[in-house]
Amino acid sequence: MPYLALDTATTSLSVAVGERGKLFGEATTQLSRNHSVKLMPMVENLLADLDLDPTQLQGFVIGRGPGSYTGVRIAVTAAKAMAFALNLPLVGVSTLDGLARHGAVSDALVVPMLDARRRQSYTALYENQNGFFVKIQEDKLLVLDDIIRAINSRMVVRRLDKTKPAQVLLLGDGAENHRDELQEKLGDKARFATSPAQNFVRAAHLLDVGIPLLEAGEVHDPATFAPEYLQLVEAEAKWLAAQQAAKEGEPS
């Protein structure tokens, strides 16, 4: 029985169906500015093409961000409803995993970058270790200089291991939009996608990450499941800062 994966956190709208070790099918577009309109018809069409009915699914893997706030909520919310309606398990995984795993066969340090404007990207670090593609730094929102610092810091460790080339594979629109600067500062360590086919979030990659979790029973509660935004809303951040300032101003 297959699992369904969805991701709407970036400009990529991606849907995949598969089991452990077997991808039945995947549909992805990258021009959609309207994931709300396109997502469910895409799910319906993919399942129909595979001669599947929603009741034949056995679980959901959802890209829970980081990315566009409004975008990420589309798939997360639809999945919360489907998991509730069909009484099926759901697990949220990082949208960055869906991008990074284009580099799963690479020996380089793999750094997915989702552009978050103002020279910032949502990013994480991945590397192959003993044949496993491993996330070695959790999702963060970083400015370009801090991303370069994190890469160089990891390079120090990698230099100790002769099997690991001093290379970094930079993926995603964050890498493309800052390509010149990354190239200049990282020199010949820097590698980029060799094709646009390696620069977007794939739901098939989310299945690779999510299916083992679902099969191990490591699932989210659909009722409380929510996106991972990595940022507070600006009004909330200001309010919290004001509360903190008021507290510090109080005589003890």
Place this chain on the structure above:
Amino acid sequence: MGYQQRVRDKYNADRASGKPVVILGIETSCDETSASVIRDGREILSNVVSSQIEIHKRFGGVVPEVASRRHVENVNGVVEEALTQAGVTLDDLSAVGVTYGPGLVGALLVGVAWAKGLCFAKGIPMIGVQHIAGHIYANFLSGGMEPPLLALVVSGGHTEIVHMPAHGEFEFLGRTRDDAAGEAYDKVARAMGLPYPGGPVVDRLAQEGNPEAYPFPRAWIDDESMDFSFSGLKSAVLNTMHNAEQRGEEWKQADIAASFQAAVVEVLVEKTVRAVRKTGVRNVVVAGGVAANRGLRAALQKRAELEGFGVHFPSLDLCTDNAAMIAAAAFPMYEAGRFHDLDLNAVASLSLTKWADTPTIPFLVK
């Protein structure tokens, strides 16, 4: 089998079985996450409203992104509670009605995405509901009237007089040219230093003040017009308070509130009377958050008795945003077999008169 065919099959089977029509309503257009179950369009089996008002109070108004985030966290629990209270399961549902506009687009999208996920998974017919139509249909839930009707729509975002010749048909007779009545309330309340949301507080203060203390202007526009304008009134109130402060004089909160409310209510009531006289439609319903205003309820009731037309207000708990009214507005669409497809989108500025233009699933009743 595709979604459209599953919907057709379910609808035909449900109609043939003669079982009651059970509609789940979902409403997330602003800062209330709400779900409700309604039987046969009239009977409320449950109406759960999770308000975020305490959260948004600290910001002095609704922060759209905060509202959207809370909707995602709340929606499953609110729907489950509505089903439990109603004593029904998903398999008992005939259809789902969901607000798809107007409202905050990010907030609307949560309800729409959730409804589509549910309806796709279970093959349930889905009806996108225009939010203001929902407010009008709140009147049908509390033993209201049948069309033809006039609806006075008054809320934070709307001030309109609507002619409703039949179910699902709407025509604007008049609308505000600037601020909505509820918006004027909120702005005046803020200037008076009252806590958010200020409308109900102004209404309460107005009960204790002198409505003739300040001669605030009434915008009639002309002898015929059923349009409204509240920005001049709002400025006059603000200027009165400002000038008094400049002169070092005290202004009485209750008198300002009462005089302001008298000006708003008089215009709302008289324009409604104009609409009744012009159309000959003798039944009026009031819809929207300001329908809870005691000053408006009393004045319109009194004037209707004098003029000899009928007036109906929703019960107080159905004046604010809720999903029961959305399910009620979905009911005539269900009867007509008008269902939306999985490409339904949230529309931030969806007009009442454009509701019927959103394409529905081509329907073949066997």
